[in-house]
Amino acid sequence: MSDKFKGINYQFTQDYPGWENNFINALYNSVANNQPNHPPLSEAQRIETQNELACLDFLEDEIQAMTSYPDVERLLAKIFK
Numbered sequence: 744m745s746d747k748f749k750g751i752n753y754q755f756t757q758d759y760p761g762w763e764n765n766f767i768n769a770l771y772n773s774v775a776n777n778q779p780n781h782p783p784l785s786e787a788q789r790i791e792t793q794n795e796l797a798c799l800d801f802l803e804d805e806i807q808a809m810t811s812y813p814d815v816e817r818l819l820a821k822i823f824k
Contacts, residue, residue, distance in 0.1 A: 784792065
């Protein structure tokens with residue numbers, strides 16, 4: 744047996760923070776409890792965010808209350824003609 748096959752040397756490092764992938768960085772930060780500090784929202788931004796969330800909640804309730812979907816039914820009727 745030759746001297747160059749005496750063993751295997753393997754090294755692997757996984758350096759997420761240096762990656763240019765924001766999704767991977769966010770995952771790494773959430774696991775490491777190393778969330779970035781964001782500046783506080785202004786009052787106008789806070790109100791706008793609350794309004795958007797309220798609108799989404801309203802739309803979700805409307806969709807959940809629907810018993811039929813007329814646009815889909817019309818589209819399927821056209822397809823199956």
